[in-house]
Amino acid sequence: MKDFQQPTEQGYYGQFGGAYIPEMLHANVEELRQQYLTIMHEPSFIKDFELLLKDYVGRPTPLFLAERLSKQYNTTIYLKREDLCHTGAHKINNTIGQILLAERLGKTRIIAETGAGQHGVATATVCALKGLECIVYMGEKDIERQAPNVARMKMLGAKVIPATSGSKTLKDATNEAIRDWINHPHNTHYIIGSVVGPHPYPDLVAKFQSVISKEIKLQLKEKTGHELPTHIIACVGGGSNAAGAFYHFLNAPEVKIIAVEAAGHGVNSGMSAATSQLGKPGILHGSKSLLMQTDDGQVVEPHSISAGLDYPGIGPLHANLFETGRATFLSATDEEALNAAFHVSKMEGIIPALETAHAFAALDQLSFQQSDIVVICLSGRGDKDLGTYMQVMK
Amino acid sequence: MIHMSRIQNIFNQKKQNVLNVYFTAGYPQLTDTLPVMKSLALSGVDLIEIGMPYSDPLADGPVIQDSSSKALLNGMSIQALFKQLEGFRKDHDLANVGVVLMGYMNPVLQYGFEKFCTDAASVGVDGLIIPDLPEYEFEEVYGSIIKKHGLDFIFLVTPETTEERVHKLDALSTGFLYAVSSSATTGGDKDFTAVETYLQKLQQMDLNNPVLVGFGIKDKTTFHSACKHANGAIIGSAFIQSLSSMNNISTEIKDFVNKIIG
Known part of the structure; x- marks a missing residue:
């Protein structure tokens, strides 16, 4: 039977997937690729994840x-x-999983992109929960049309940085977040909000969701x-x-x-x-x-x-x-x-x-x-x- | 005798202070590509790196992204670029300069990877830099196509690249190795003491390829400190910035290059 869930070791689902990243991102992505499955299968991780999903997410x-x-x-x-x-929204299932992953990777600074602001809010929320610094990139156009979520992120202690390049929406916020990660290779974890990005992100986000x-x-x-x-x-x-x-x-x-x-x-x-x-x-x-x-x-x-x-x-x-x-x-x-x-x-x-x-x-x-x-x-x-x-x- | 590429010849004849200047094709005006190349070559630049503009250049900072957006608005595309480059080697001034195309994978894929290599080689391009073409894909799929067309392929290494991986990327590269001075996007300010330590480390690794340093090189001082522990350096954002305000390309490019190597 054909397996539609699990990508290959290089992150391919059929002809799609992979990790087309510049060398500046290699160390970060490779660290994640080597460790995500091990960490996600640790009993203590599973316990923490399930408990937070139950008592915090509801x-x-x-x-x-x-x-x-x-x-x-x-x-x-x-x-x-x-x-x-x-x-x-469902976005928090993934951010809970990724914040626990980031903790275990020893990261202290969290970045994220957001479109509607739901993922930004979900990221700001888990960062507040764990006391970690949070920076959210959001397209300038989206900041205008999703003002309540911008206010929520700020109230939760996150810094919202407008993405002013290109179409000023989700695609550009993602570019800016990736650039931030390139510029902060040591202490930062990038919490991607969807099943996109270089391998292993599509797989790890799908698994958390x-x-x-x-x-x-x-x-x-x-x-x-x-x-x-x-x-x-x-x-x-x-x-x-x-x-x-x-x-x-x-x-x-x-x-x-x-x-x-x-x-x-x-x-x-x-x-x-x-x-x-x-x-x-x-x-x-x-x-x-x-x-x-x-x-x-x-x-x-x-x-x-x-x-x-x-x-x-x-x-x-x-x-x-x-x-x-x-x-x-x-x-x-x-x-x-x-x-x-x-x-x-x-x-x-x-x-x-x-x-x-x-x-x-x-x-x-x-x-x-x-x-x-x-x-x-x-x-x-x-x-x-x-x-x-x-x-x-x- | 082993066939040597034009880029390898350049490094054979000049082992130090090799200057590679990056600019975006079709910037500031669509038809500026060749005049900029010509002025760079006449000013004594050893290698020219032509950026193929892309809407979403992940590895680049705001200066290069901005020039890319403008070039795209000007109508630049891979097809247009190859048309402009047709026959450039017949121009005496451009006959010997090393020419490398730098761009992202997606536009190249849409053009057709093999067709891209065929056309690049046939207009006289020497090598390629595609930062988001990872070594796994290079080994599995694309490397053999690039080699078949006699093009050099240049991988990037950063201070975060492990020694083992530097050796691997060096073994896969031909022409030169592109040492990114720090893990950062292009155009930022770098702390050069840390950069020197990193370059010294690379220097001691006994690599197959010459090393050019890029990212954060903007003037004579940074150029020469980069060259202390490498074969040369690449200037990108600083040149684009200066290019955007030039009135007379040919004289002002000469001034710009003179200030760096003079």
Whole structure:
């Protein structure tokens, strides 16, 4: 059977992955590559990780039967409530894991990039928890559109540095964070927020996030008697909540895996972030994956109303799921996502993040049997997007 | 007799104070590539490193990224660059200068790696620096293609590179080895005492290739202290900065180079 979870020793998922990094990053990345699996398998690490997930993050997060949505689509729909995690999104699963890793590597200074600010907040939170210095790079444009999260990071003691190069969004914040790491080779750990970057990042972030599907399996078994759903749906920017939600189902071919990208104004509008539809194999941020780029290999600036999906690449794990046909890739426009956000709010009493709203928008593009068990990863809550939602209500 | 590349010949004839100047292709104006090369060669520069602009240059600081963005806006691309470079070796002034292309992996991959090597060699380029092409990929896939086209390939080493790894990267490199003066992006200020200790260490390693020092070289003082323990040095950000405010490229480049080597 084909293994979709585990990359090769050099970090490849099919033709995607690897570590395309300049020599200035080699020592840092190599240290991590040599040690991450050993550290993650240490009993004391597992104990600390699980305890913090339970008592600090509030795991396991509920698997909620969305009755009204189920009725509407004439099937059974469960919502995996990552929005109930401390800090309001799944991002903290990874930052808890990485801060424990950083501690064991003896690092004292933490850097991160952020798009919507959720990963920045999750990083600032664990740094406060551990008393470590925290620097978050954030695109200037994102700082404007995600002001509440910027305030939260500052309140948690993090320094937020605007990325002013390029498109001034997530891609550029990631460039700046990587440059910071190059300039601080000894004391710094870089907490990447998604399943992107040079090997071993895609694998280690996927492993920390895989707690999502581990819990879904147990919870489904308890609620339905079967541990496998027929469909698992998640939104994909870089793809960390999707990687976590898909992980334990990847090698079970009977589970339909559905990834939803941000189409922006429409896939072919020139204002989109639907990487699998618009991208070609290329290299960004240290790994080979699908990448939105010009014929000359310059990275194209994506567009999505959701800052967390506004990224021109996807993680190499997802690129391989796309290329092999293991996952179905759909996309939702800005407008469809907004409509879905309002619809879910009224139907289930849950205001989702704009990113997550894309996953809900895909329900209209799928057809279900009454006997299907559909799980949607509700990756984050919508408080941070109130500004955008308020404009729609005007 | 073993065939020697143009770069190897340069180092054979000149073992010390070799000067390599970096500039971004198509900067400040699209058509400045050849005039800048010509002025550099006439000013006595031994090697010219032409930067192929990329939208996301990870290893570079703000000065080089800014010049890359402007060059891309000017319309520079690998295709355009090869077109500009066509026949440059016929120009007497450029016949003997070493020419190295520096750029990131993604644009090269999109151009087609093998086609890139074919075209680079056919216009008269001597070697390549692709900082995000790791040695694993070089050994597995790309190294043989580069060699087939007779191009030198230059790896970077930093103060964080272990001695064992320096030897490995030295064995894979031809032409020269690029010693990054500190683990940092281009254009920063470096503490040169620490750099000297590091270069002394490299000097004692008995490497196959000559060593050029880059990152943080900006004037006569830093050039000469780098050259004390290496075969020469590379100037990048400082030259780009100066280039951006030049009115007369040919005379002012001469002044710039004279101030370094004079």
